[in-house]
Amino acid sequence: MQIGIPKELKNNENRVALPPEGVHELIHDGHTVYVEHGAGIGSGIPDEAYAEVGATLASAADVWASDMVMKVKEPIESEYHFLRPGLLLYTYLHLAANKPLAEALLKAKVNSVAYENVQKDDGSLPLLSPMSEIAGSLAAQIGTQYLQKNNGGKGILLAGVPGVRKGRVVVIGGGVAGTNAARVALGLGARVTILDINVDRLKEIDEQFNGRVQTLLSNTSNIAKSLLTADVAIGAVLLPGHRAPTLVSRQMVHDMPNGSVIVDIAIDQGGIFETGSKVTTWDDPTYVNEGVIHYAVANMPGAVPQTATYALSNATIHYAQLLAAKPLPALLKENKDLYRGTITYDGHLTLGQAAADIGLDFTPLNQLI
Numbered sequence: 001m002q003i004g005i006p007k008e009l010k011n012n013e014n015r016v017a018l019p020p021e022g023v024h025e026l027i028h029d030g031h032t033v034y035v036e037h038g039a040g041i042g043s044g045i046p047d048e049a050y051a052e053v054g055a056t057l058a059s060a061a062d063v064w065a066s067d068m069v070m071k072v073k074e075p076i077e078s079e080y081h082f083l084r085p086g087l088l089l090y091t092y093l094h095l096a097a098n099k100p101l102a103e104a105l106l107k108a109k110v111n112s113v114a115y116e117n118v119q120k121d122d123g124s125l126p127l128l129s130p131m132s133e134i135a136g137s138l139a140a141q142i143g144t145q146y147l148q149k150n151n152g153g154k155g156i157l158l159a160g161v162p163g164v165r166k167g168r169v170v171v172i173g174g175g176v177a178g179t180n181a182a183r184v185a186l187g188l189g190a191r192v193t194i195l196d197i198n199v200d201r202l203k204e205i206d207e208q209f210n211g212r213v214q215t216l217l218s219n220t221s222n223i224a225k226s227l228l229t230a231d232v233a234i235g236a237v238l239l240p241g242h243r244a245p246t247l248v249s250r251q252m253v254h255d256m257p258n259g260s261v262i263v264d265i266a267i268d269q270g271g272i273f274e275t276g277s278k279v280t281t282w283d284d285p286t287y288v289n290e291g292v293i294h295y296a297v298a299n300m301p302g303a304v305p306q307t308a309t310y311a312l313s314n315a316t317i318h319y320a321q322l323l324a325a326k327p328l329p330a331l332l333k334e335n336k337d338l339y340r341g342t343i344t345y346d347g348h349l350t351l352g353q354a355a356a357d358i359g360l361d362f363t364p365l366n367q368l369i
């Protein structure tokens, strides 16, 4: 099979879908790999390193002409003209928050496997979690940075000092991103509260952090009360496949002291703050609404590519090898993880959760393969 790896075009997206080590695996399996000139530069990988493992350096057009295109982020509008019938696209897509992209993929009859929807039988999301670990850790760093007065924040040091209160970090959603945010916030010396709707998850968190994190059931009144005294609020909720639920109202944000900071990691699925549905970029990452700084970058790990490229490809390479080895319909009949991850097929939207959220028709995949 021909496999193409384009250079990422999203703002400050410095990751690349595969480093040379991963490309080498695919070439070893007998495939031809086209890598766009400069695709690895942001991650510190020169073109020569790809050439050395046998990749063909190519133009964007040649890379996109491959049977399978493996990316990091969703195609942006300037890439839509590369979409074509029969193309197998393997990348993050977040369709429940991006109707124009869904329509472009359907119109072009692209078969897409979305990283964030590849799901194991136990419900875990093996291709999302490595980036959620990174985004969670970053969220705590970003919160502490914007709390500084010189960055527009209220001017609080999360660690406090003896005799002066510590900063308070409230994390809504105690999954992979949320617990990593909590871990780093605790390390920075903050007082941390995590809210989740899953009581079993709260028990695990309590054990994991030896009781050093306050856990609370996520409901409207606990969220509102927690935010009243929060310095940093972190959104880390996920309903897989769906647009994120709006859990924090404008009034709750209004009631937070001015100069507090919101970091909505879940913005890639639409975000959980009523005041914060606007997506930002690393070039201009924040805006102020109701006196509170909102940070809403949808590709947070793009800023730490020398960590994130490797963490992502460590997870994606296994499924890439499977996708390259067999025709898609046959593979999907035997691999349930990838069956769940296949969200558009031959002009049909096969992700029921997103279809409902963006108002498009849904066709079960088993009717198409």
Ligand SMILES: NC(=O)C1=CN([C@@H]2O[C@H](COP(=O)(O)OP(=O)(O)OC[C@H]3O[C@@H](n4cnc5c(N)ncnc54)[C@H](O)[C@@H]3O)[C@@H](O)[C@H]2O)C=CC1
Residues within 6 Å of the ligand: 116, 128, 129, 131, 132, 133, 135, 172, 173, 174, 175, 176, 177, 178, 195, 196, 197, 198, 201, 218, 236, 237, 238, 239, 244, 245, 247, 264, 265, 266, 267, 268, 269, 297, 298, 299, 300, 301
């Ligand atoms: N902005 C960025 O660059 C990145 C964003 N993400 C996003 O971060 C979000 C979280 O991902 P993960 O941590 O991997 O998901 P996860 O599935 O590990 O955790 C989500 C948690 O939300 C909880 N939850 C569901 N409804 C809730 C509610 N009403 N209140 C409180 N908690 C609730 C679930 O019980 C679960 O524990 C996703 O939207 C993901 O796409 C991930 C990586 C990078």
Ligand SMILES: CC(=O)C(=O)O
Residues within 6 Å of the ligand: 073, 092, 116, 128, 131, 132, 268, 298, 299, 300, 301, 302
């Ligand atoms: C998960 C995601 O949106 C990212 O890594 O950019």
Ligand SMILES: [Mg+2]
Residues within 6 Å of the ligand: 253, 254, 255, 256, 257, 258, 290, 291, 292
């Ligand atoms: Mg206020």
